[in-house]
Amino acid sequence: RKEVEQDPGPFNVPEGATVAFNCTYSNSASQSFFWYRQDCRKEPKLLMSVYSSGNEDGRFTAQLNRASQYISLLIRDSKLSDSATYLCVVLDYKLSFGAGTTVTVRA
């Protein structure tokens, strides 16, 4: 079983729509969780950390469910500039990366 699994998508949504996707992780002892954004041919950049109580940063909301070992990312009011691959990242003794969820926002 992979350490981190994501729905690869692609999610193709119109501007203004809400899109949400999940990521599951295998190590129940994992402590830190992140969502990174990676644009084509660029390095990953931190979008947000994921806290146990859930957290929101503008149009982005992240949730953590430890019992079911998944985290989620929700994007509200999608913009064209949100088109990217979103990487779920889990930290135990090292960073483990999901394969990414591709989101395309169309005009």
Add this chain to the structure above:
Amino acid sequence: SAVISQKPSRDICQRGTSLTIQCQVDSQVTMMFWYRQQPGQSLTLIATANQGSEATYESGFVIDKFPISRPNLTFSTLTVSNMSPEDSSIYLCSAPGEIGYTFGSGTRLTVV
């Protein structure tokens, strides 16, 4: 967060040769990490570079193929040795920041 300068950004190399990739961090960090990202796939950790000790390699990666240097707390190099076309990939370095981890801009390597 830390800012990482990585070079070269890309290179095309002949099989059998070696390429050294450099990463410079704008602050002192205890650990730096080297990743490989093959086309369409996510990042795979190659090794953790510790200052003052040998790098720690992940399963499937060996020091002879990917020697790493970490001469001080702001700098590291990764060498891809005796390259073959299978080594064509993007190589990224990373260091911890205040929140999460920061990545270098990547080195796109093509072996012909």
